[in-house]
Amino acid sequence: MSQKILLIHGPNLNLLGKREPEKYGNTSMKDIERISQEHGSKHDATVSCYQSNHEGNLVDRIHEAQTQGIDFIIINAGAYTHTSIALRDALLSVEIPYIELHVSNVHSREAFRHKSFLADKAVGVVCGLGVFGYKASVEFATQYKK
């Protein structure tokens, strides 16, 4: 059966490609979604995508994932990674395995980015690999068994 993957982008990631390109590169969020979906389909998986700048919407989308039978979540929660107990609780509530992803290497940046409310419960954390991190995460997710 083909794996159902959900890719979630948090706040400001809709501006990827334009926003601070020296840190986040030149690839847009839409291009990242296309690359992720193409890579998923090579491995017989579907990748659905969602972005919001609002914490509650992200919580709602994670809840919805459970009713849709999503097998795996890849989440770049942006700054909410470092602040949001609500997102942590949502991910734990639905019991869907997830990868925490960052385009940049958050550990080489400001100290407040070293803290994550999601990392210790994640299957894995990918950071600093730019757009390749999405392809790598999708490929991992296609093979993951709970």
Ligand SMILES: O=C1C[C@@](O)(C(=O)O)C[C@@H](O)[C@@H]1O
């Ligand atoms: O918005 C972002 C993007 C980010 O998640 C990344 O992809 O590198 C890193 C976060 O610290 C930051 O707030």
